[in-house]
Structure formats: C-alpha cells, structure tokens
Amino acid sequence: MNPSEIPSNDSFFGRFAERITKFSGSTAAFVGAAGTVVVWAATGPLFHYSETWQLVINTGTTIITFLMVFLIQRAQNKDSLVLHLKLNELIAATRGASNRLINAQDFSEKEIATLHNFYCRLVELAKQDADLGKTHSVEEAEDNHSEKLAAHEE
Structure with a gap:
C-alpha cells in the first residue's frame, strides 16, 4: 500500500x-x-x-x-x-542486515517462500553451532560448519 x-x-x-x-x-x-x-x-x-x-x-x-x-x-x-x-x-x-528485506511485504509469494527457505537453512546451521549468541549469514554458517567438520576430522 x-x-x-x-x-x-x-x-x-x-x-x-x-x-x-x-x-x-x-x-x-x-x-x-x-x-x-x-x-x-x-x-x-x-x-x-x-x-x-x-x-x-x-x-x-x-x-x-x-x-x-x-x-x-x-x-x-x-x-x-x-x-x-x-x-x-x-x-x-543495522550493520550486516540484508537490505534485500527492506519492503519484503511487497515480495511475491515465490520470493517470500525462497526467503523462508533461506532462513530455515540458517536455523538448521545455527542449531549445529554450539555458540548460541553467534549470528551469521547462511554463507558464514556454512563456512563455519565446514571448518568445524574439517577440524573434527583432523
């Protein structure tokens, strides 16, 4: 509106x-x-x-x-x-916040579903992180998770 x-x-x-x-x-x-x-x-x-x-x-x-x-x-x-x-x-x-979300209310249902899936993935990655206070993007979460897996394999 x-x-x-x-x-x-x-x-x-x-x-x-x-x-x-x-x-x-x-x-x-x-x-x-x-x-x-x-x-x-x-x-x-x-x-x-x-x-x-x-x-x-x-x-x-x-x-x-x-x-x-x-x-x-x-x-x-x-x-x-x-x-x-x-x-x-x-x-x-907010530094680090995605400006892609500004005016998200105007997104199509498909775009909203894509964002929802993005954040669901972030939640899954965050659940694997022992530090509850750490926030990050999906990309950072995936990198962090990969680094942890590599460290455990060594």
Missing part, C-alpha cells in the same frame, strides 16, 4: 475515522452496545417479539458491522504500514 492511499488525518474523513476507531475500542462503546441489546431485549414483550422487533436489531447490527469492517481495515493498513516502516529503518540502520 502506498502512503498516498491512506487518507491523511488532516482530511475530514481521516479525523472522523480516527475518532470512531478510538471510540469503538473504548469501554463506553462496549457499554453502549451492551445497553442497546439489553433495551432491545427488554422491549421484546412490549412488541410481542414481532418480526419488526427482530428486524430492528438485525438491521442495526448488520449496518454497524459492515461499516466497522472498513474502519478496522483502515486502522490495520495504517498499523501495518507503520510497522513495516519501523522494521525497514531497523534493517537499513
């Missing part, structure tokens, strides 16, 4: 969505929703549990759920983008 695809909090929609998202996760929102259900249930006998009475709660919850899906997705997109930016900063700033 491009940063330009996320509405700015300077826009009316950005401010509105941010406020609704924050409110919907609050205790007050939960109490309000629970109270609405209690009031609705209490009015059941008054309306003889009619189809219209049932339709009111069904329609209300469907509309709210439908709209909340989009607000939740918007918040998730923003959080995900921010997390990726923070991780990219750490990768870019």
Whole structure:
C-alpha cells in the first residue's frame, strides 16, 4: 500500500475515522452496545417479539458491522504500514542486515517462500553451532560448519 492511499488525518474523513476507531475500542462503546441489546431485549414483550422487533436489531447490527469492517481495515493498513516502516529503518540502520528485506511485504509469494527457505537453512546451521549468541549469514554458517567438520576430522 502506498502512503498516498491512506487518507491523511488532516482530511475530514481521516479525523472522523480516527475518532470512531478510538471510540469503538473504548469501554463506553462496549457499554453502549451492551445497553442497546439489553433495551432491545427488554422491549421484546412490549412488541410481542414481532418480526419488526427482530428486524430492528438485525438491521442495526448488520449496518454497524459492515461499516466497522472498513474502519478496522483502515486502522490495520495504517498499523501495518507503520510497522513495516519501523522494521525497514531497523534493517537499513543495522550493520550486516540484508537490505534485500527492506519492503519484503511487497515480495511475491515465490520470493517470500525462497526467503523462508533461506532462513530455515540458517536455523538448521545455527542449531549445529554450539555458540548460541553467534549470528551469521547462511554463507558464514556454512563456512563455519565446514571448518568445524574439517577440524573434527583432523
């Protein structure tokens, strides 16, 4: 997702969505929703549990759920983008880290599977290393492992 695809909090929609998202996760929102259900249930006998009475709660919850899906997705997109930016900063700033992983979220599934296999191989090589604090690349791990095997064979 491009940063330009996320509405700015300077826009009316950005401010509105941010406020609704924050409110919907609050205790007050939960109490309000629970109270609405209690009031609705209490009015059941008054309306003889009619189809219209049932339709009111069904329609209300469907509309709210439908709209909340989009607000939740918007918040998730923003959080995900921010997390990726923070991780990219750490990768870019860390000596020895592979810059190939910057923007890994944009990789194809095949590229992600290739990277996953790469790190699985690194884990296997690390398991063979007695020094748990040592970190290295796959190439360094393979060289280190080969050196250890050669030393043991002598």
